[in-house]
Amino acid sequence: MGVPSGHKLHEQDRCDDAAATAFGRERMREAFQQMSKIRRFEERAAREYASGHISGFCHLYIGQEAVAVGALAATKAGDHVITAYRDHGHALIRGCTPRNTMAELMGKVTGNARGRGGSMHMFAAEQGFHGGHGIVGAHIPLATGMGFASKYQGKDDVTLCFFGEGALNQGAFYESLNLASLWKLPVIYVVENNNYAMGTALERASAVTDLYKKAEGFAMEGVLLDGMDVAKTWQVVDQAVARARTESRPTFIEARCYRFRGHSMSDPAKYRTNQEVEAFKQVDPIALCRQSLITAGWATEDELERWDEEASEAATDASTFARESPAPRLEDVGLYVYKDPMGWTPDEATFPHRRD
Amino acid sequence: MPVITMREALNQALDEEMARDPKVFLMGEEVGEYQGAYKVSQGLLQKFGAQRVVDTPITELSFAGVGVGAAMIGLRPVIEMMTFNFCILALDQIFNGAAKLRLMSGGQYHIPIVFRGPNGPAHMLSAQHSTATENWFCNVPGLKVVSPSTPADAKGLLKAAIRDDDPVIFLESELMYANTGEVPDPAAGDFVIPLGKADVKRVGKDVTILCWSKAVFHALGAAAELAKDGIEAEVVDLRTLRPLDVETIYRSVRKTHRVVTVEEGSPYAGIGAELAYRIQHDLFDELDAPVVRVTALDVPMPYAENLENLVLPTPRDVAAAARAVLYRS
Numbered sequence: 037m038g039v040p041s042g043h044k045l046h047e048q049d050r051c052d053d054a055a056a057t058a059f060g061r062e063r064m065r066e067a068f069q070q071m072s073k074i075r076r077f078e079e080r081a082a083r084e085y086a087s088g089h090i091s092g093f094c095h096l097y098i099g100q101e102a103v104a105v106g107a108l109a110a111t112k113a114g115d116h117v118i119t120a121y122r123d124h125g126h127a128l129i130r131g132c133t134p135r136n137t138m139a140e141l142m143g144k145v146t147g148n149a150r151g152r153g154g155s156m157h158m159f160a161a162e163q164g165f166h167g168g169h170g171i172v173g174a175h176i177p178l179a180t181g182m183g184f185a186s187k188y189q190g191k192d193d194v195t196l197c198f199f200g201e202g203a204l205n206q207g208a209f210y211e212s213l214n215l216a217s218l219w220k221l222p223v224i225y226v227v228e229n230n231n232y233a234m235g236t237a238l239e240r241a242s243a244v245t246d247l248y249k250k251a252e253g254f255a256m257e258g259v260l261l262d263g264m265d266v267a268k269t270w271q272v273v274d275q276a277v278a279r280a281r282t283e284s285r286p287t288f289i290e291a292r293c294y295r296f297r298g299h300s301m302s303d304p305a306k307y308r309t310n311q312e313v314e315a316f317k318q319v320d321p322i323a324l325c326r327q328s329l330i331t332a333g334w335a336t337e338d339e340l341e342r343w344d345e346e347a348s349e350a351a352t353d354a355s356t357f358a359r360e361s362p363a364p365r366l367e368d369v370g371l372y373v374y375k376d377p378m379g380w381t382p383d384e385a386t387f388p389h390r391r392d
Numbered sequence: 393m394p395v396i397t398m399r400e401a402l403n404q405a406l407d408e409e410m411a412r413d414p415k416v417f418l419m420g421e422e423v424g425e426y427q428g429a430y431k432v433s434q435g436l437l438q439k440f441g442a443q444r445v446v447d448t449p450i451t452e453l454s455f456a457g458v459g460v461g462a463a464m465i466g467l468r469p470v471i472e473m474m475t476f477n478f479c480i481l482a483l484d485q486i487f488n489g490a491a492k493l494r495l496m497s498g499g500q501y502h503i504p505i506v507f508r509g510p511n512g513p514a515h516m517l518s519a520q521h522s523t524a525t526e527n528w529f530c531n532v533p534g535l536k537v538v539s540p541s542t543p544a545d546a547k548g549l550l551k552a553a554i555r556d557d558d559p560v561i562f563l564e565s566e567l568m569y570a571n572t573g574e575v576p577d578p579a580a581g582d583f584v585i586p587l588g589k590a591d592v593k594r595v596g597k598d599v600t601i602l603c604w605s606k607a608v609f610h611a612l613g614a615a616a617e618l619a620k621d622g623i624e625a626e627v628v629d630l631r632t633l634r635p636l637d638v639e640t641i642y643r644s645v646r647k648t649h650r651v652v653t654v655e656e657g658s659p660y661a662g663i664g665a666e667l668a669y670r671i672q673h674d675l676f677d678e679l680d681a682p683v684v685r686v687t688a689l690d691v692p693m694p695y696a697e698n699l700e701n702l703v704l705p706t707p708r709d710v711a712a713a714a715r716a717v718l719y720r721s
């Protein structure tokens with residue numbers, strides 16, 4: 037059926053039953069709402085991009101929602117979360133709102149980074165969401181440093197670090213996992229293996245395609261999971277979080293998942309077949325979650341419809357808010373470069389830029 | 393006032409700041425058990441323990457990033473680069489991380505981190521171990537760049553750098569660690585020199601020599617030689633290269649009307665180029681001669697002693713440049 041090597045399709049029409057039972061009714065209902073929130077938000081963002089309200093590089097999370105939602109369900113306030121540029125989903129679950137996320141996409145001053153970051157750089161520092169990073173692999177050392185800082189201060193906070201499988205070929209990954217294992221840092225590294233780094237399929241980039249096995253090389257626990265299954269994702273990450281919190285030991289998790297859209301808004305995805313995409317859409321993480329809720333009698337069709345509608349409404353509201361928000365003021369171009377600029381100005385020694 | 397080495401002055405600064413603030417820690421290759429590749433961290437492991445004096449594997453990229461990540465959530469790391477030649481592997485973490493996270497987050501982060509270690513050519517190490525990196529860092533908004541020339545400046549500025557809430561690149565010199573100088577007794581109180589302030593190391597009225605780090609000694613050597621001919625050179629030690637103390641520089645230029653810049657880096661897009669641009673733009677009518685810069689020759693550093701001597705600027709070159717801007721040969 038054209039499924040990439042290593043990626044096995046989820047075998048039933050719902051989440052793993054044992055994992056779902058452990059996850060429980062309330063969390064499963066919450067997960068459905070969170071995944072819907074991300075899905076509808078991303079669809080809205082795609083439309084805003086098409087209509088020219090959003091520019092730049094914009095990478096959608098559609099298809100991968102179960103990874104962020106399941107994993108973040110295992111965290112508590114005070115924990116740290118950091119990811120790469122495909123960050124809208126993580127942001128929306130961890131401290132950013134649809135409004136300030138859409139506003140950030142549109143480069144508005146009401147954005148979560150005041151219009152300075154854009155799609156790839158969302159932040160909610162106070163809620164422990166530390167970006168949104170645009171250099172492939174480069175935030176993995178940052179996560180390692182956060183684990184170091186938590187341990188240094190004797191706190192039991194853990195750090196969750198997400199990245200695509202493309203980042204696994206960067207030196208930053210190898211250096212960081214070695215340090216985390218050597219120093220016993222409370223960091224959980226989650227590779228969201230959607231099988232493609234832009235147009236490069238995993239087997240064209242990595243000599244080892246069972247990525248979780250790389251953990252062995254760092255004397256670290258390595259776990260494989262089905263990243264289309266939100267309950268399973270929670271369950272595995274929850275165990276890793278416990279290990280990090282109580283024993284200060286890192287874990288490397290491979291979540292096999294799939295992105296339904298192109299790499300970014302400009303990608304027609306010619307490097308894979310429609311058949312393959314359709315096969316994965318049959319195991320849409322939101323559909324699996326929905327079916328678990330129905331099967332267990334944890335939610336009614338009416339509730340599911342209502343939640344989905346609420347997600348769409350939140351996305352529409354975010355668009356309206358963002359479109360109506362002001363852009364940053366030109367005179368503020370020098371803000372946030374230094375805390376104490378000591379006489380520095382952004383246009384010192386250059387011919388003054390036009391302000392009109 | 394006690395006379396101590398630059399190495400001891402830096403060690404005092406680290407010691408005092410670590411004692412003052414438990415958030416400050418030192419991390420790098422060989423900083424602990426080995427006591428520092430150049431012995432700057434001597435004794436700190438014994439005093440503060442392995443949790444705060446952290447030996448790393450040889451992984452510049454990741455321990456620089458570990459520092460930035462720790463700074464993002466509240467610590468104040470001092471990251472030692474064994475030399476800045478190796479810091480090239482960590483530039484992504486510094487340029488794309490430390491320098492940009494405050495802006496990209498709309499001001500949600502302070503990155504109070506110091507990257508420090510020896511910079512620039514030493515003696516007969518060939519090209520890969522002789523890089524002067526200051527102009528690279530100065531080109532990056534979001535970074536502050538400091539490069540002291542005396543033990544007192546080194547101590548006072550390193551303490552200020554550690555207390556600063558922005559990332560600071562602190563450039564020392566292998567050949568200066570054993571230099572001695574007066575440094576106020578620690579018992580006499582906290583000795584901090586604010587960043588962003590140049591220091592006139594020799595007062596003069598005929599020509600301004602702008603310099604920092606080792607080049608300050610080339611400038612002072614030149615000034616002594618020039619004095620024999622009745623030329624009084626003013627030696628301005630920039631100390632902080634970004635942000636620049638334009639006020640002190642311009643005050644001197646308004647007095648002397650003639651300028652020489654000295655650096656051990658390559659000429660192309662060097663710091664001297666920036667200084668010359670600003671001075672000609674802002675003080676065009678004050679100048680009695682074009683600004684002249686003295687730099688290394690534009691080649692990767694060769695090993696052979698005679699070639700290395702040829703590539704690097706000397707006091708004689710600086711004196712010649714001063715005579716040139718005075719139209720005296």
Ligand SMILES: Cc1ncc(C[n+]2csc(CCOP(=O)(O)OP(=O)(O)O)c2C)c(N)n1
Pocket residue numbers: 122170171172173199200201202203204230232233234299
């Ligand atoms: C260091 C670096 N090199 C190249 C790029 C350009 N780039 C952006 S995304 C990408 C593919 C990364 O794929 P992956 O890590 O699998 O993440 P995914 O897009 O699948 O989420 C590349 C090559 C970059 N941003 N950073």
